[in-house]
Amino acid sequence: MSSNRIEKFKESYIHSKPSISIHRAVAFTQSHQETEGESVIIRRAKAFHAVCNRIPITIFEDELIIGSIGEFLRSGIVCPEYSWKWVEQEMDSFSTRSQDQYQIDEEDKEILRSEVFPYWRGKSLEETFLLRINDETAKLLIDTGIIDNDSKWRSAVGEITADYQDIIFKKGFEELKSHAVIRIQELEPTTKEALEKIDFYKAAVLVCDGIITFAHRYSDKALELAKEERDSKRKNELLEVARICRKVPQYPPETFHEAIQMVWFTQLGSILSENSLALNLGRFDQYMYPFFTHDVKAGIINEAQAQELIESLWLKLSEWVWAISSNTAQFFAGYNSFQNLTIGGRTRDGKDATNELSYMCLKATENVKTHQPGLSVRIHPDSPDEFLLAVCDLISVGTGFPAVHNDRVGSQMLLAAGLSPEDARDWSNCGCVVPHFRKVGEWTSAVNLNLAAALEYALNSGKSRISGKVMGLVEKKITAFKSYDEVKEAFLRQLSHLIKHSVIGTVTAQQIHAEMVPRPYLSMLVDGCMDKGVDLSKGGAKYNVGPVITGIGVADVANSLVVIKKLIFEEKKYILEELGKALAVNWKGYEGMRKDALACPKYGNDEDEVDRIAVEITDFYNKEIKSYKDYFGSSFNSAFMGISNYIPAGSIIGATPDGRKSMTPLTEGVSPHAGTDLTSPTAAMRSAAKINHDVHSGGTLLNVKFSPDLLKTQRNKKNLASIIRAYFSLGAFHVQFNVISTEILRKAQEQPNDYKDLLVRVAGYSTQFVNLSKEAQDAIIERTTYESL
Amino acid sequence: MKDSNGIVGNVFQIQRWSVHDGDGVRSTVFLKGCPLRCKWCANPESWKPHPEIFYFRDRCTDCAQCSLVCNHQAISKDEGVPHYFDREKCCCCGDCCEACPNGAKKKIGSLMRVEEVIKILKRDSIFYRESNGGVTFSGGEPFAQTEFLRELVLACKNFAIDTAIETSGYFEWEEAEDIIKELDTVFIDIKHMDERIHKRLTGVSNRKILENVLRISQNHHDVIIRVPLIRGVNDDRNNIEQMCQFLQENTRILGVELLPYHSLGHSKMDALDREGLEIFNTPDAEQVEHIKKIIAKYKIQNIDFK
Ligand code: SF4
Ligand code: SF4
Numbered sequence A: 001m002s003s004n005r006i007e008k009f010k011e012s013y014i015h016s017k018p019s020i021s022i023h024r025a026v027a028f029t030q031s032h033q034e035t036e037g038e039s040v041i042i043r044r045a046k047a048f049h050a051v052c053n054r055i056p057i058t059i060f061e062d063e064l065i066i067g068s069i070g071e072f073l074r075s076g077i078v079c080p081e082y083s084w085k086w087v088e089q090e091m092d093s094f095s096t097r098s099q100d101q102y103q104i105d106e107e108d109k110e111i112l113r114s115e116v117f118p119y120w121r122g123k124s125l126e127e128t129f130l131l132r133i134n135d136e137t138a139k140l141l142i143d144t145g146i147i148d149n150d151s152k153w154r155s156a157v158g159e160i161t162a163d164y165q166d167i168i169f170k171k172g173f174e175e176l177k178s179h180a181v182i183r184i185q186e187l188e189p190t191t192k193e194a195l196e197k198i199d200f201y202k203a204a205v206l207v208c209d210g211i212i213t214f215a216h217r218y219s220d221k222a223l224e225l226a227k228e229e230r231d232s233k234r235k236n237e238l239l240e241v242a243r244i245c246r247k248v249p250q251y252p253p254e255t256f257h258e259a260i261q262m263v264w265f266t267q268l269g270s271i272l273s274e275n276s277l278a279l280n281l282g283r284f285d286q287y288m289y290p291f292f293t294h295d296v297k298a299g300i301i302n303e304a305q306a307q308e309l310i311e312s313l314w315l316k317l318s319e320w321v322w323a324i325s326s327n328t329a330q331f332f333a334g335y336n337s338f339q340n341l342t343i344g345g346r347t348r349d350g351k352d353a354t355n356e357l358s359y360m361c362l363k364a365t366e367n368v369k370t371h372q373p374g375l376s377v378r379i380h381p382d383s384p385d386e387f388l389l390a391v392c393d394l395i396s397v398g399t400g401f402p403a404v405h406n407d408r409v410g411s412q413m414l415l416a417a418g419l420s421p422e423d424a425r426d427w428s429n430c431g432c433v434v435p436h437f438r439k440v441g442e443w444t445s446a447v448n449l450n451l452a453a454a455l456e457y458a459l460n461s462g463k464s465r466i467s468g469k470v471m472g473l474v475e476k477k478i479t480a481f482k483s484y485d486e487v488k489e490a491f492l493r494q495l496s497h498l499i500k501h502s503v504i505g506t507v508t509a510q511q512i513h514a515e516m517v518p519r520p521y522l523s524m525l526v527d528g529c530m531d532k533g534v535d536l537s538k539g540g541a542k543y544n545v546g547p548v549i550t551g552i553g554v555a556d557v558a559n560s561l562v563v564i565k566k567l568i569f570e571e572k573k574y575i576l577e578e579l580g581k582a583l584a585v586n587w588k589g590y591e592g593m594r595k596d597a598l599a600c601p602k603y604g605n606d607e608d609e610v611d612r613i614a615v616e617i618t619d620f621y622n623k624e625i626k627s628y629k630d631y632f633g634s635s636f637n638s639a640f641m642g643i644s645n646y647i648p649a650g651s652i653i654g655a656t657p658d659g660r661k662s663m664t665p666l667t668e669g670v671s672p673h674a675g676t677d678l679t680s681p682t683a684a685m686r687s688a689a690k691i692n693h694d695v696h697s698g699g700t701l702l703n704v705k706f707s708p709d710l711l712k713t714q715r716n717k718k719n720l721a722s723i724i725r726a727y728f729s730l731g732a733f734h735v736q737f738n739v740i741s742t743e744i745l746r747k748a749q750e751q752p753n754d755y756k757d758l759l760v761r762v763a764g765y766s767t768q769f770v771n772l773s774k775e776a777q778d779a780i781i782e783r784t785t786y787e788s789l
Numbered sequence B: 001m002k003d004s005n006g007i008v009g010n011v012f013q014i015q016r017w018s019v020h021d022g023d024g025v026r027s028t029v030f031l032k033g034c035p036l037r038c039k040w041c042a043n044p045e046s047w048k049p050h051p052e053i054f055y056f057r058d059r060c061t062d063c064a065q066c067s068l069v070c071n072h073q074a075i076s077k078d079e080g081v082p083h084y085f086d087r088e089k090c091c092c093c094g095d096c097c098e099a100c101p102n103g104a105k106k107k108i109g110s111l112m113r114v115e116e117v118i119k120i121l122k123r124d125s126i127f128y129r130e131s132n133g134g135v136t137f138s139g140g141e142p143f144a145q146t147e148f149l150r151e152l153v154l155a156c157k158n159f160a161i162d163t164a165i166e167t168s169g170y171f172e173w174e175e176a177e178d179i180i181k182e183l184d185t186v187f188i189d190i191k192h193m194d195e196r197i198h199k200r201l202t203g204v205s206n207r208k209i210l211e212n213v214l215r216i217s218q219n220h221h222d223v224i225i226r227v228p229l230i231r232g233v234n235d236d237r238n239n240i241e242q243m244c245q246f247l248q249e250n251t252r253i254l255g256v257e258l259l260p261y262h263s264l265g266h267s268k269m270d271a272l273d274r275e276g277l278e279i280f281n282t283p284d285a286e287q288v289e290h291i292k293k294i295i296a297k298y299k300i301q302n303i304d305f306k
């Protein structure tokens, strides 16, 4: 149970509707109107500064941790500099659309229409990208679901982990600022580099000033409220909060409360600067621990108070809403903002790092049941059994949290990406399941690539079955294949083709980002930028790791190829031409063939025949992707994670040889296709573990669904802990569990009001079930339960 | 049973991720064949030692696809005549099961070699090790295939896989003794203490079973007594106290596990076109608690693998 205060917050949180606050957009735009002609980075820093000075300051009732991106309890903001057209087109239906609704005021809409959008016409990132991307790539890339990177040109990148350990808590923004001031004085503007550096440091001064002022405005507001407050306890709280906001984030924190408030201000700055996904909190239990032990020892705080502060932060992280287009909402359903927070694991020198805060974070998620932060745990062979059991306790509650990661494989993935051993041990998650490090600049989710599309084009002379248009390489007709290997090779060629265009889409976007949308504020949070005087968007981070291309539908392609191998070339029961016809008519009239296809081995049942194909495809995918270098010269990386993108990705694919019907969902990550992993969770895990996880530096994801009655007793939880350890000894990276009975989900579909707090794991993250679209809900219900086994 | 490649047995299911039949994560091997005919049996498809065919009428659309593949004239082909399945003529080859597009027919049981079974069991070794789990042999009555069982148990031992058995207790001690010594855990049923009632409900006397309980408990230290708890049949104080007395005075066991009755067997009987089960009631939670208290009074541990 949480404190009364937290229970009350929760209540008002659950009952408030996400609303669009326009102040950030207005301030950001006005500033740009005032700075025409200045350098891009300075203009963006000034705009950030303006936002910090102008947006309304709101302290909600009884809050201990304060600060908000807008005036509403659940505010979303729009960033027209990235993309505004969708807002203009869609804002009238914001409150009625099927996925992720927002409230928006009529007057505010008018202001956006008349004062904000006109300025950005022709200037937004989206418009620039669409203008610059070559036609051939555009055909595959723009809103097709084939290869998709719209999160890299319709919005900002996000995907950073603020460095509290070495920068923010150590220096505070005041020191960063003075450092910048010194550098400006040192530099002579005699070279191209020096000119750029001077601009960078000038921008640094502006953003540091901005975030400090923002906190001071909160301090003033708290004082003002304290004056009016009659309740003496609350008055004291407000005075304390006012004191804290005077101090942080300007100066380093000294107490637990100060540190947590500093985390939230830092986070607010990130959100206000670019409103992006995956602004991660990193290893919270590690960097907060010194403050915790200090305060407890000094009698400043007790455990219950610390717990309340942690839970306050959890609510804050859930309050802000990532405003997205209805198209993007299909991919990132459920107001999710992917702020990942990682606990457990090992220290930089390899000891177990689990501490009291690790447990308190688990408890916070259990208590508040909010969809943020995305709680991740790192488990290694020497992780205490108690900790893993506490993790299993939380899993059994059914919030879908935490995502459980193999500590060692995470390190291996980062070693493979070029990090030092100590840094590789110090990893934390980005977004959903990408192993990441706070000194890394990386596009951790650069492109989603639809593997099933490559197969479709190989079997259909390069054409999409849905649109009939040529989208892939036009090679041989289906009748011309003489062997299984020829089919497989054709698929791999189509796949390489999609990878090539994913790379083109990414480097084009990277080029434009470096030109147009430098990230002066975020450059303060990532090590390397300040030293080098180079913006994060220009490769300023200590490590530049190449962008990640995520494959969707491994299971579907492996299942399909094994059908072709067996039924066509081994048993010779059908010829390819017949199969092609069956797929073209979505199996209508070919029920017998479909039955045979469905009876073929399916990935996820520990059957080598099909699992080996999955391994072959994923290995190829990795090598092919790694052969490309990004805008800064780093190798691209592969991943099989998944947002809820397996649903829209499936909607553009016709029937597949595995028996899947046209336009139905594909599969996320390295999970088995829904409803086909009928053997056992252990078999599903063994199949998934056959994939070489360690080379996919962008992460891999396995989703296993459990019915809650299998996790009621301590015995069950121990078994769960054991299979996690076993799965990890097999070399796999990540697993998460959905523990919800289908019965409950059906009820929640019918009576959403009674199930507002029901959390489910969508793929890489959890969100409120009732916030999902009907299709997304159905897909979740359909996933295999092991209940009946 | 033997074929040219060695010992074979009739297995009707291998269930991986079995978490209620002993410690940890287990795989359970269900061996076909049972000398008893319990009137509450949940696995009547296990009774006969040879393969059988489930026929689920509610799934059948009378499409007659199955009749096309049957080489034994066991399925009527006449058009217009409702599809008729003649079990007398059926040899249980299972061809029709594969042909049926609606999953209305399912073959139960197939002959497997020891190595085939072990290969599947070994797949989850790593899960057994992490969870202190292993393999459980169940049925039917696993001792009904003594030779096959012996080979399986020895093979598991060879790979250091923990083994458990679920037995009705109805078997010849001399034939089973050496296997029992190899097993890590034995679950053995006591269905009723009264010989006459036992005979009426299961078709056999309980004498041999109780003797085997005694012998096993003298030869083995990990013995768990299982009681399928059925309301109004064996959940009366008298029967429970008698059992406890018997156990307390004569045996050393780990404890007793109560398994409240469920009626899963009936639909399976229908699918086998068989009769002979009775409908019973499940004792309510309160009654179960009450019985647990009686058992505890005798200083016998109540064990639960929930
Ligand atoms: S199992 Fe074999 S013999 Fe029996 S009905 Fe089916 S096909 Fe005919
Ligand atoms: S094939 Fe199946 S559905 Fe058709 S008649 Fe035979 S049992 Fe019934």
Ligand code: SF4
Pocket: B034, B035, B036, B037, B038, B040, B041, B042, B043, B044, B046, B139, B140, B141, B168, B202
């Ligand atoms: S001993 Fe078990 S399998 Fe045999 S009839 Fe009785 S309940 Fe069924």
